[in-house]
Amino acid sequence: MASITIRNLDDKSKARLKMRAAKHNRSIEEEALAILREAVTEEEPITGDLVAFTRECFAGVEPFKIELPRRRLEEPPIFTFH
Numbered sequence: 320m321a322s323i324t325i326r327n328l329d330d331k332s333k334a335r336l337k338m339r340a341a342k343h344n345r346s347i348e349e350e351a352l353a354i355l356r357e358a359v360t361e362e363e364p365i366t367g368d369l370v371a372f373t374r375e376c377f378a379g380v381e382p383f384k385i386e387l388p389r390r391r392l393e394e395p396p397i398f399t400f401h
Contacts, residue, residue: 325351 328336333347340350 336350337347340347
């Protein structure tokens with residue numbers, strides 16, 4: 320397993336990291352590791368062609384057809400003008 324050193328971390332950021340770690344009942348090192356893991360595992364934002372992206376997401380999904388009942392009007396609508 321690798322280790323890293325963070326240099327030049329300003330006091331305000333260190334204090335905020337310390338408070339965040341306390342909130343999650345973790346050490347500062349554990350909190351920094353959790354933040355890094357979350358940052359590098361997030362999916363990339365959707366960019367580019369939305370149609371191509373949608374096709375890629377639904378590739379392999381069987382198409383289906385929904386039968387809609389026919390609309391029937393018992394009596395035609397009456398329009399009045401005043």
